[in-house]
Amino acid sequence: AVLDVALRTGYIEKEDIQTLNEWRKDPAHWDAGK
Numbered sequence: 290a291v292l293d294v295a296l297r298t299g300y301i302e303k304e305d306i307q308t309l310n311e312w313r314k315d316p317a318h319w320d321a322g323k
Contacts, residue, residue: 292309295301301309312319 292301292306296303296306
């Protein structure tokens, strides 16, 4: 739900959603360089 609002308000781009979903699975071990 938060991602939907962020997307609608322009806070994030559609391309960012996949990255955010990956991060949400395991934020402690997420690697931005993937």
